Amino acid sequence: MRNRFPSSRPAGQRATISDVAAAAGVSKATVSKFLGGNKNYYIASETRERIAKAIEDLQFAPNAIAQGLSNRRTDTIGVIVASITNPFYPELIAGVEEALGGSEYTLLLGSTDEQPAKEAALVRSMLQRRVDGLIMAAVTMDDAEVSRLVDTDVDVVLASRGLDTTLADTVVIDNLTGARQAVEHLLGHGHRRIAHLAGPADVVPFRYRIEGYREAMADAGLDGDERLVASGNPAEAMTALLTLPDPPTAVFVANDRMAIEVLEFCAGRGIEVPQELAVVGFDNVWVGRLSGVGLTSVDSKARAVGRKAAEVLAGRIRARHADTVQLPAPPERTVLQPELVIRRSCGCVAGEKDDDAPDRSFF
Structure with a gap:
């Protein structure tokens, strides 16, 4: 079909909002209001039709960031995780995707590699891109830093890694109970x-996990031997533990990434699991579900945490941009209950299912 609105633009050059305005015979401001969906700006139906037709004929593609500048929304959500190589985080991201699938939101993903400076840089970068909200699953920031972030014009949900105080909407697992x-x-x-x-002491979930360990040991009358608590490189930590005069016969590992390394350490030194050393991890990542691994682990519900965090954030964004002005609700803390998934590494050989195949459908 012949273009009713011929343009003098060079071939291959994208149409601009000025081109649309000239073709429709309206001002650029009117086209901007049409694109932004401003309910308080009346545009006659005949004018709307002309603008829509000009957009179609010129194959005009509005710049999402530019639209966001006018209506204060970019329909983007930032997701910052501690390490994309840790199988826990792809599952959390998959939960976010499940909750937002089919919506208008585009996800921007960043991985901090557990480095506070990189985390701060990612936050600055996403704020510069005017994301509508942030899901933070890599909180090395302290309370004051999170408080300053919450005070910016962006909604924030802390996922999996909360703080001691509820400064922002938070979705976590009950780490103490799981331990x-x-x-x-x-x-x-x-x-x-x-x-x-143990995991790093400056990360809140790991503090709750060591507290749960100590409580359970104390309740059994077995507390007091701090030689049984180790941290750092798993191979070095296990070497120190197993060379004690009275070495442990079992180990509870703060997350599955380290637990897999413990299993590798044992395999490399001929230590039979669980006969000589029982091992229990925390997170229930897909690697541990492989029949050749069979890691007993506390399920930290990564996908459920991701889904809930995305739902909470989407609700906050809708409320912020609603037509009616209302005070924001105070931040809420959602605590999901963990579940111990029993396989063979703890000694429950019969608990491992042959069909317990890994789910790799992260995205």
Whole structure:
């Protein structure tokens, strides 16, 4: 069909809002209001039809960022995780995708590699891109830094890694209960020398996990031997633990990434799991579900956390941009309950299912 609105633009050059305005016989401001969907700006139906026709004929593609500048929305959500190589985080991202699938939002993803400086740079970059909201699954920032972030013109949800105080909407697993489940299960197997391979002390979930370990051991009358608590490189930590005069017969590991390294350490040194050393992890990532691995682990519900975080954030964004002006609701803390998934690494050989195949459908 012949273009009713011929343009003097060079071939291959994108149409601009000025081209649309000239073709429709209206001002650029009117086209901007039409594109922004401003409900308070009346545009006659005949004028709307002319603008729509000009957009179609000129194959005009509005710049999403430019639209966001006019209506204060860019329909983008930033997701910042600690490490994309840790199988926990792709599952969390998959949950975000499930919740937002079919919506208007585009995700911007960043991985901090557990580096505070890189995390801060990613936050600045996403704020410069005017994201409508942030899902933070890599919180190395302290309370004051998170508070300043919340005070910006962007909605924030902390996912998986919360803070001691609820400064922003937070979705986490009950880490203390999950740790107790792991240790109590090992106690049920008759173990009394149970070690804990801890995560970084400056990360709140790991603090709750070590607290749960200590509570369970104390309840069993086995507290007090801090030699059984180790951290840092898993191979070095396990070497130190297993060379104690009275070494542990079981270990509760703060996350599955380290637990897999413990299993590799044992395999490399001929230590039979679970006969010589029982192992329980935390997160229930897909690698641990492989039949050749069979890692007993606390399910930290990564996908459920991602889904809930995305739902909470989308609700906040809708409320912020609603037609009616209202005070924002105070931040809420959602705590999901963990579940111990039993396989063979703890000694429950019968608990492992042959069909417990990994789910790699992260995206």
